[in-house]
Amino acid sequence: MQKTLRYNFRLKPSPQQELKLVEFGSYARGLWNFLLSENQRQYEADKTFSFYNEMASKIKEIKKLPEFSWVKAFDSGAAQQVARDLDTALKNGTSKKSRQHFPKFKVSYRVKKQHNDSYRSVNNNNCIRVENGTITLPKVGAVPIVLHRKLVSSIKTATVQYRHGKWEVSLTQEVMCDEAKKVLKSIAGYDINSKQTVVGSNRLTVDNPKYLKQAKQKLTRLQRQLSRKKKGSARWKKTKSRLNNLHGSIARKRMDFAHKTAHRIANESDIVVFEDLNVAGMQKFNGRMIADNIMGLISDLAKYKIELRGGIHHEIGRFERTTGVCSHCGQHHRLTLKDRHFTCISCGTFSDRDYSSAIAVQRIGELNLMAGGIVARVSQSPSTQQKSGIKTKVFALVAKLSVGSEEKEKAA
Ligand SMILES: [Zn+2]
Structure with missing residues (x-):
């Protein structure tokens, strides 16, 4: 392809x-x-x-x-x-x-x-x-x-x-693209928290860089300065061009960060699951935090990077519950933005909020892909699992993926 x-x-x-x-x-x-x-x-x-x-x-x-x-x-x-x-x-x-x-x-x-x-x-x-x-x-x-x-x-x-x-x-x-992998050796789900940290069910975490936040503060300052100046005046033009350059530098830094993160994610597993981030919906309760939807960008970039390697990228529906789901038994909990951890009311497992939602994203993705007849679980002999020390999931590709070859992807 x-x-x-x-x-x-x-x-x-x-x-x-x-x-x-x-x-x-x-x-x-x-x-x-x-x-x-x-x-x-x-x-x-x-x-x-x-x-x-x-x-x-x-x-x-x-x-x-x-x-x-x-x-x-x-x-x-x-x-x-x-x-x-x-x-x-x-x-x-x-x-x-x-x-x-x-x-x-x-x-x-x-x-x-x-x-x-x-x-x-x-x-x-x-x-x-x-x-x-x-x-x-x-x-x-x-x-x-x-x-x-x-x-x-x-x-x-x-x-x-x-x-x-x-x-x-x-x-x-x-x-x-590389030929689609017949055996997919690993799966991971990713979530983003309110602090813009990307958290994976494989424990991969990437913090949103500080320089992006700093640049954004500078941006608001410049915008305020511009609003005080007379439109079209020499000072207005000067501030406008500084503002324009800053916009450019933020856009490039943001793209660079998204590419690097997507690259790490794509290298990490054969199947990667993200949430379908409805920006408008997220903005409602998270304020401007999600306004620049960096997770959506990371997901888009990870998609082509994974597909180039012959892996699978999957997005789960935006209405799936992922926050406050116990990673052990699947019990749902209502959490406020402040709750960083919770103890399951059903099985008593103490969970990290971000990690458990990443697990939930992964689980839903796994079920979707199997229900859709795209992959099937391959049972591994217990001895191989013991040898490697970690519990890994292995899948076999069942269906041919229908991904448009004419699809245009963005790379920088
Ligand atoms: Zn539980």
């Missing part, structure tokens, strides 16, 4: 190249807005939309017109990608199944006060390539790139964008 992974790299364009990238971003936005307005007009006339093929031929047509000479200057592959994206957005926006809104017009950076246009080029006939510390982009040329890691395979697409005051390119690459 193949997976499309995305890796982000920093770009260091020269001043001329930078102008070109800004220009291309605005072309992509202009083209999107033009195609969308054409579609709206068409819909008012005959209640139909033009989809990718019609839009692509329309792009070819307008290129000939003098007022659309800028489309000629734009990378033609990237122009088609705009049509592709609008096609998807129109289909999602009009389908009853999808909850996405109807596509909107894109606003220029002059209105938003900071530009974050982006455009996506496609690698046709090796027109995008990385060599000698540069990446060659169609109609832009060789732009210096910071290759903090090796490319895993050939590049499919390159998305250029300006974010948080820095240029970056996001390269999609196809990666082959």
Whole structure:
């Protein structure tokens, strides 16, 4: 099975190249807005939309017109990608199944006060390539790139964008997954507590780093400072750009932490179970603690990392009870946020709150996977268990997992 992974790299364009990238971003936005307005007009006339093929031929047509000479200057592959994206957005926006809104017009950076246009080029006939510390982009040329890691395979697409005051390119690459493991030797469930510590049923615990909390305090301070300044003034702009840079640094640190944690989790066991974290629901009783849903991100990242290794990632339903479940007998207890430990009213086992919920997550996941006919328990001879000293659970893969190969996963 193949997976499309995305890796982000920093770009260091020269001043001329930078102008070109800004220009291309605005072309992509202009083209999107033009195609969308054409579609709206068409819909008012005959209640139909033009989809990718019609839009692509329309792009070819307008290129000939003098007022659309800028489309000629734009990378033609990237122009088609705009049509592709609008096609998807129109289909999602009009389908009853999808909850996405109807596509909107894109606003220029002059209105938003900071530009974050982006455009996506496609690698046709090796027109995008990385060599000698540069990446060659169609109609832009060789732009210096910071290759903090090796490319895993050939590049499919390159998305250029300006974010948080820095240029970056996001390269999609196809990666082959390992064959699905027939024998799955370990299972672990993970939970996150109110202090943002990740706790595993295998006793793996990862604390949410302090620097994230510190940076967030700094963020609130800057936001307060900004609110006191006159919008659009020199001081306002200065604070705004500091705020923007801080947002960028927090986003990168958070991503880095999530990747490292997900990596450890994926290395630890063959089957990994998480809770499906409904952010909106969690926020209600936990306040802003869960607001940035780092566990959801860790679960997403762990998913592709585990699947690359041929293991199984499973999410249990958000309504399953996991807090206050005795890890010994399964008795439910009502706990307040303060209760860090509890003694089972049924069997008297003294349990750690976080550890017992991780166990509960694991158990529910195990039952789900077996009930769904995906795995089956394999009985191990007691002697092997005694030898290893630890009680391990072994499963055999029963069903073929249906994981979409076209699924796009995020990697940095
Ligand atoms: Zn009990």
